[in-house]
Amino acid sequence: MVFETLDHTGHEQIVFCHNKDAGLKAIIAIHSTVLGPALGGTRMWNYATEEEALNDVLRLSRGMTYKNAVAGLNLGGGKAVIIGDASQDKSEALFRAFGQFVESLNGRYITAEDVGIDVNDMEYVYRETEYVTGVHQVHGGSGDPSPFTAYGTLQGLMATLNKKHGDEEVGKYSYAVQGLGHVGMEFVKLLKERGAKIFVTDINQKLVDRAVNEFGAEAVGLDEIYDVPADVYSPCALGGTVNENTLDRLKAKIICGAANNQLANNAIGDEVTKRGILYAPDYAVNAGGVMNVALELDGYNRERAMRMMRTIYHNLGRIYEIAERDGIPTYQAADRMAEERIEKIGKLKLSMGRGTPRFQGRIRGN
Ligand code: NAD
16 A cells, blocks of 8 residues: 555655654654755644544655745755644654654755754754754754745746746736745735835734735735735745635735745646736745755855755746646756756756765864
8 A cells, every 4th residue: 555655646655663762753854865865854843643644644745846946956856754743743852863763864865954953952853963944043054945936936926927927027017915924924025125015814813903004005804805906926935825716806916925835726826827817936936945955065155055046936937838848838848947956957967976065164062
């Protein structure tokens, strides 16, 4: 049953990690190491069943292979899940035991933070293994990736405006930004700096007030965000918001935001295309975060990070070329771009020998 699933999903390796004393139950899934070590975060979640945890880690690790490939990184895709309640079950022993499992893979898998895990948890993992990114800045790590993700989203937006309208004048257009968290607020700031008209919403009223007062945004209700007369719909909160109920209401001709898994399903992606809406594939647009942590591998530096974010502009351009070349929706073109790169660069790397991560400029120890 497990191998049947792996045949289907194409995973290389699944590691079940168990340490009774530390209360650790975790799964590490390595989907692909063709382009390099499998990089992807660790999620801590109170899964109802072990099967749910396995399905989640298989789905997420495969997604990382595609994301890292499109981002142009020399990294494969992997992900880990720790089964447990992030508000109650965390301990030093749990994360150090997990770190020992990561270490046992000798660099085939490199972890980072994901839902339920913060930089303090990673400090414990880091005591047991070097194969961690997103460590604290005091260790030469990269810190909060959100501003980079927002800046990368802006690059993706410019490429998308260019494709749709033949110009990149961000300030000429209006935006409906859903979610004003770490990425959303920073994105609003960047839009405002370019003189754009911005509609915003969030479940947190304080954040809405800030966007209105500091960035001159117009506040709308949580559900109203789908109806506003904006040129661009920018989901920066939850996944699945482009769905059967919302699509008819959207006035925007561009969808471009930082949220993961924006399309409820592939059929919606096809429908978006039919309606002449240009969808900027989420995992290509929001790759700023992973690019930022990936830079830790050979010496983190903010200037290099900002430079790398700008490649998102070119990645989106390439996706739109592939969509046109093959007559397919953009969400499929992103996958195709990833598969083509894995195929071509994978062969090249095999013939030249694989690089190993160097982790330059980082400081181990406490
Ligand atoms: P965050 O938790 O800081 O912000 C999310 C915001 O969305 C919060 O302010 C929350 O109140 C709001 N929200 C939740 N439900 C909402 C709803 N129904 N309507 C309106 N607002 C709602 O998260 P973040 O780090 O800003 O990430 C935002 C999205 O971008 C997520 O989907 C995340 O997976 C994705 N992403 C983030 C990064 C990063 O670097 N932080 C990188 C890649 C992808």
